[in-house]
Amino acid sequence: MKVVTLVLAIFGLAFLSSCDKENTKDCSGENPTIISLTSDKEEIKFGANEPAIIKCETPPDENLTYVWDVDFGDLFVINSDGSEVQFTASPCCMGEKIISCEVSNGHCKTTESIIITIIE
Amino acid sequence: MKKLILTLFINLFINSVSIAQCCSAGNPSTNNGAFGLSKNILNVSSSILHSYSDSYYKDSKPTDWDYLKNMRFNFAMLSLEYGITNKVKISSEIGYFIDKSLRYGFIDQKRKAFGLGDLVLGLQYHMYNNRTKMTTISPGMKVSLPIGAFDQMDGNVILPVDIQPSSGSFKLNPTVLITKEFIGTKLSVSSFLSGEFSQRINTERTHYKYGNLYRANLKLIYQSSEKLNLGIALHYQHRNKAESRNEIMQYTGGSFLDLQPSFSYTLKYNYTLNTFIGIPIYKNVNGIQLTNKYTLGLGVSKSFHLKTLKPQIPPNIL
Numbered sequence: 001m002k003v004v005t006l007v008l009a010i011f012g013l014a015f016l017s018s019c020d021k022e023n024t025k026d027c028s029g030e031n032p033t034i035i036s037l038t039s040d041k042e043e044i045k046f047g048a049n050e051p052a053i054i055k056c057e058t059p060p061d062e063n064l065t066y067v068w069d070v071d072f073g074d075l076f077v078i079n080s081d082g083s084e085v086q087f088t089a090s091p092c093c094m095g096e097k098i099i100s101c102e103v104s105n106g107h108c109k110t111t112e113s114i115i116i117t118i119i120e
Numbered sequence: 121m122k123k124l125i126l127t128l129f130i131n132l133f134i135n136s137v138s139i140a141q142c143c144s145a146g147n148p149s150t151n152n153g154a155f156g157l158s159k160n161i162l163n164v165s166s167s168i169l170h171s172y173s174d175s176y177y178k179d180s181k182p183t184d185w186d187y188l189k190n191m192r193f194n195f196a197m198l199s200l201e202y203g204i205t206n207k208v209k210i211s212s213e214i215g216y217f218i219d220k221s222l223r224y225g226f227i228d229q230k231r232k233a234f235g236l237g238d239l240v241l242g243l244q245y246h247m248y249n250n251r252t253k254m255t256t257i258s259p260g261m262k263v264s265l266p267i268g269a270f271d272q273m274d275g276n277v278i279l280p281v282d283i284q285p286s287s288g289s290f291k292l293n294p295t296v297l298i299t300k301e302f303i304g305t306k307l308s309v310s311s312f313l314s315g316e317f318s319q320r321i322n323t324e325r326t327h328y329k330y331g332n333l334y335r336a337n338l339k340l341i342y343q344s345s346e347k348l349n350l351g352i353a354l355h356y357q358h359r360n361k362a363e364s365r366n367e368i369m370q371y372t373g374g375s376f377l378d379l380q381p382s383f384s385y386t387l388k389y390n391y392t393l394n395t396f397i398g399i400p401i402y403k404n405v406n407g408i409q410l411t412n413k414y415t416l417g418l419g420v421s422k423s424f425h426l427k428t429l430k431p432q433i434p435p436n437i438l
Binding site: 074 | 367
């Protein structure tokens with residue numbers, strides 16, 4: 001029974017412990033600048049008929065890379081440098097979605113977010 | 121020896137799978153229920169699961185909604201089970217998504233993920249054994265640890281949570297396995313009940329909680345010969361609605377009933393081949409959701425006695 005108790009205790013500790021996966025940002029240069037993060041719509045219906053177009057505007061720089069993120073929903077890059085995306089969502093994803101654009105110059109990163117609401 | 125054969129047979133043959141519906145990441149939920157694995161016996165099994173989903177349902181009826189064209193995965197899994205005593209068994213399960221992908225219906229694009237899923241650790245206790253009634257009851261507990269990939273990207277886009285290989289969440293799975301054999305027949309029945317309770321994911325990216333999952337599996341097993349076993353199971357599952365940022369996601373969760381024919385065949389050198397197919401026969405989803413069309417599973421397993429490191433069943437009796 002000691003083995004059982006020990007294993008159960010390990011399970012309990014594992015389940016209760018939290019697991020935040022926050023990014024660590026090591027930066028040894030100048031942060032890239034995001035001039036604006038804009039969307040043509042604040043609210044879209046679920047489905048593919050009314051996508052939102054989101055633009056991450058930065059000063060001209062060929063070395064910038066863009067990484068887009070949303071927890072639920074679908075982002076499609078629609079221009080060559082990756083600074084514009086189209087956002088749609090399936091029915092599962094209704095509600096407020098936080099879409100973030102992370103811009104990197106190879107050394108440092110800057111992130112901006114925008115909220116778009118998915119409705120029925 | 122005969123008892124051992126039956127034990128292994130129940131152990132391996134009850135393998136079935138619940139396929140993740142909308143907004144469920146991580147390993148497909150297996151209900152690898154087992155009882156009576158004897159002390160010092162290690163059972164190793166390896167399997168491949170394939171799942172394909174292409175039909176949208178609104179409530180309990182098909183709908184011509186067209187957002188995702190299809191969603192599929194190929195999942196390789198390795199399971200280990202070990203009898204600490206004749207009554208207590210521990211298990212572990214780890215899997216790798218070879219291909220987890222979805223294709224859109226409105227745009228010619230697809231998303232693909234691959235990588236390690238969750239690690240599942242389990243404990244099962246052989247609580248009740250009535251030799252007269254040939255009935256056993258074995259409760260257990262499993263915990264899923266999100267050790268796998270949860271930040272995979274496709275080009276410039278981090279993939280959404282529902283296609284990531286790992287669930288990103290700790291999960292607790294209480295289980296109960298009940299088995300019943302019948303004197304003078306080659307039939308046995310098993311029932312496997314389980315729940316799945318997920319910890320809320322609280323990261324910079326998401327605040328999300330999977331809906332609780334409740335499953336019930338009723339299986340009829342027929343021992344056709346010493347080598348061949350046939351089974352048919354009804355598998356019911358109900359998933360509650362998920363929560364995102366403390367709001368209920370209305371179009372998640374639902375109830376599903378699958379028919380799962382299966383067979384198990386003992387090969388040379390004590391290897392056992394297991395296979396099954398999952399066919400949905402009833403679906404009732406909340407709102408509109410993409411639902412599973414079929415599931416296939418194929419696996420090989422073998423048992424060892426760790427003290428002798430020899431197969432528990434000598435090949436010459438097979």
